Amino acid sequence: MRIRVAGLVAGLAASLAYSTSAFAQELTIFWAEWDPANYLQELVNEYEAETGVKVTVETTPWQDFQTKAFTEFNAQGSAYDMVVGDSQWLGAASEAGHYVDLTEFFNKHNLGEVMAPATVKYYAEYPSGSGKFWAIPAEGDAVGWSYRKDWFEDPKEMEAFKAKYGYDLAPPKTWAEMRDIAEFFHRPDQNRYGIAIYTDNSYDGLVMGVENAIFSYGGELGDYATYEVDGIINSEENVKALEMYRELYGFTPPGWAKTFFVENNQAITENLAAMSMNYFAFFPALVNEASNPNAKSTGFFANPAGPGGAQFAALGGQGISVISYSENQEEAMKFLEWFIKDETQKRWAELGGYTASAKVLESPEFQNATPYNKAFYETMFKVKDFWATPEYAELLIQMNQRSYPYVTAGEGSAKEALDALAADWKATFEKYDRYKQ
Amino acid sequence: MATLAMTTLDPQSRAARRGWSDLTIRNAFIIPTIVFLIVFNIFPLLYSLGYSFTDFRASTNAPANFVGLANYRALLNDPFIWSNFAITAKYVIVSVTGQVVVGFGVAMLLNRTIPFKGLITTLLLLPMMLSMAVVGLFWKLLYDPSFGIINYALGLGRFEWLSDPDMALYAVAITDIWMWSPFVMLLSLAGLSAVPKHLYEAAAIDRAGTFYTFFRITLPLVAPILMIAIIFRTMEAFKTFDLAFILTSQPSAELISIRLYKMAFQEWQTGMSSALAYIMLIMVVGITNIYVKYLNKVKER
Incomplete structure (x- = not known):
């Protein structure tokens, strides 16, 4: 009898278990359309195998990503449960109540130490230094550089370079060296050019590129806590950095005035440039021989130091947030608990995702997995980011408006451009009462 | 009644x-x-x-505050907006003039008995059947300084059509002219074929010259329908977004609709962008009204 009862209970439990999976939970994560999103889909398939919860990664092209995400937020739609959103969105999305406050979750799992510090600061916390967290660092990313090893290691080139500049041709350690190398390889008559940089001013392309120079020159965009900008964004370092960026523009391939990640990878695959700036997330395509005929002779280096020795890079990448309007918040939190596990983060890195987990990043396994992982590891501990205030988009557009004509057409001077930008930003912050706090 | x-x-x-x-x-x-x-x-x-009278932002839950005419004042005092308007005006003039000249010219050429006239007309209409985004993408390739066929065909070397601040807007206008001249051509052709033949015969008997015939008979009779084509094209050119957005990011080619898009959907300044949209609407309505008045006058003749 007892056995029968036990059997019955077991049967009931089994049928209950089945019935829950019959009403299988589904989660949708929204992200931009690129390789990491495919890797994430592979990763979450394993979550489904483990728990029976089906997770779908829905994507949209980068150009629409911000617009589509915010349109959905503004409509308080529940189409997405989580979003892997840009770091600049934190202010806008948290102040408007689009994101669920993850501070408790963050502290409970001690994520401040589990994840690399810079990723916590820029992907998760808003306002800066407040100890309030809105996202879990998911895809770490920053700007790095690829270069043509075969051009750099050609003995004739090396000899000629040494004769001209007095030091050995090697991946640049400073921006000044980078400028020399760009000048050296800039040969329009041979259809070869020095360097590929970001210049697209429709969103954050150009700004990211200029930031690389500004941060390494020891400059800042402003004081993120007090919103002070005058004397910071138009500091002497920043003027020099912007002048350097303008100088590098002179060594780019022809028509290099609306370029972002796609064009900059093309600069390497199409034999156009000796060096090319790009996010680490786009480097897998460069070591793949199917997408890069020069895969074997492509090398990588971290963003070089400025004249004062400072070395920083502009942050890309995203954190994963739970959307307030989701009807599956509880299930989403369970998913995040799984996502932050060490094994999951390790698997995420294996699949091609750029984990932000400090432990995984520091492991030799990770650093030796690809030719660029070491540069990535080095970079992720020295990254800085753009403003994350809700009005960041206005700040971005103002920076584009002021710096683009100078960088690509040499209109005015770097000082004029940055002075005007300081005034624009100050006016914008005044408009939103940022100084009264 | x-x-x-x-x-x-x-x-x-x-x-x-x-x-x-x-x-x-x-x-x-x-x-x-x-x-x-x-x-x-x-x-x-x-x-x-x-x-448009509030500081509403669709990206936040904050309530909209009434700000009166502040948005309009801010916009009309913004030098960047004025430069956007000037660029748009230049673009409309260049693009519509080009379309009328090319379109009407081709219509004149086609308005006679030639072999395969139907086939030629249909083929000429192809550009305007394409999607704007597609046209933008492949003209971007045609204009490419490194491998684009335009530089190759014209022997221009590495001329930078789209990244040269002085040329970018004209490059967009050329693409627009290529795409929409067939539209003007089609309407002109309808107008031309409606001109009674006996007028030309009478002119020939009176030994009227080619130019005289054109300016005294052809043009006045085709004018009303040509005006309609111009009204349509002006309104469309004023609103051009996709072509310019895809082709170039030069500030010298930033049309007002692109600025509006950025303001509304990147900056999420919903109130301010509504005001800008109203300013644009008033301008388009104004321009169209001038045309319509003129059209009525032409018709009365």
Whole structure:
């Protein structure tokens, strides 16, 4: 009898278990359309195998990503449960109540130490230094550089370079060296050019590129806590950095005035440039021989130091947030608990995702997995980011408006451009009462 | 009165047998259209007029505050916006003039008996059947300084059509002219073929010269229909977004609609962008009205 009862209970439990999976939970994560999103889909398939919860990664092209995400937020739609959103969105999305406050979750799992510090600061916390967290660092990313090893290691080139500049041709350690190398390889008559940089001013392309120079020159965009900008964004370092960026523009391939990640990878695959700036997330395509005929002779280096020795890079990448309007918040939190596990983060890195987990990043396994992982590891501990205030988009557009004509057409001077930008930003912050706090 | 002017229903028709009156049928056709128009056009139009006087941002839950004319004042004092308007005006003039010259010219060429006239006309219409985004993407390739066919064909070396601040806007206008000249051509062709042949015969008998015939007979008779083509193209050119957005990011080619898009959907300044949209609407309505007045005058002649 007892056995029968036990059997019955077991049967009931089994049928209950089945019935829950019959009403299988589904989660949708929204992200931009690129390789990491495919890797994430592979990763979450394993979550489904483990728990029976089906997770779908829905994507949209980068150009629409911000617009589509915010349109959905503004409509308080529940189409997405989580979003892997840009770091600049934190202010806008948290102040408007689009994101669920993850501070408790963050502290409970001690994520401040589990994840690399810079990723916590820029992907998760808003306002800066407040100890309030809105996202879990998911895809770490920053700007790095690829270069043509075969051009750099050609003995004739090396000899000629040494004769001209007095030091050995090697991946640049400073921006000044980078400028020399760009000048050296800039040969329009041979259809070869020095360097590929970001210049697209429709969103954050150009700004990211200029930031690389500004941060390494020891400059800042402003004081993120007090919103002070005058004397910071138009500091002497920043003027020099912007002048350097303008100088590098002179060594780019022809028509290099609306370029972002796609064009900059093309600069390497199409034999156009000796060096090319790009996010680490786009480097897998460069070591793949199917997408890069020069895969074997492509090398990588971290963003070089400025004249004062400072070395920083502009942050890309995203954190994963739970959307307030989701009807599956509880299930989403369970998913995040799984996502932050060490094994999951390790698997995420294996699949091609750029984990932000400090432990995984520091492991030799990770650093030796690809030719660029070491540069990535080095970079992720020295990254800085753009403003994350809700009005960041206005700040971005103002920076584009002021710096683009100078960088690509040499209109005015770097000082004029940055002075005007300081005034624009100050006016914008005044408009939103940022100084009264 | 309007009801009386309508054609009365044939008493033998199925509708009449079902007991439908003229009025019922009229309403059945018109009411859905009016409801659609009100819901999707008039209502958003008025609603956004309200927003244009507030500091509303669609990206936040913060309530909209009434700011009076502050948005309009800020926009009309913004030198970047004025430069956007100047760029747009230049673009409209270059692009529409180009389309009229090319379109009307081709129509004149086609307005005679030539072999394969139908086929040629159809082929010439192809550009305007394409999607704007597709045209933008492949003209971007055609203009490419490194491998684009335009530089190759014209022997221009590495001329930078789209990244040269002085050229970018013209490059976009050239693409627009290529795409929309067929539209002007089609309307002109309709106008040209409607010109009575006996007028030309009379002119020939009077030994009128080619230019005289053109300016005294052809142009005045085609003018009304050409004006309609110009009205359509001006309105469209004023609103151009996709072509310019895809082709170039030069500030010297930033049309007002691109600025509006950035303001509304990147910066999420909903109130401010509603105000800008209203300023644009008023300008388009104004320009169109001038044209329509002129059109009526031309028709009276």
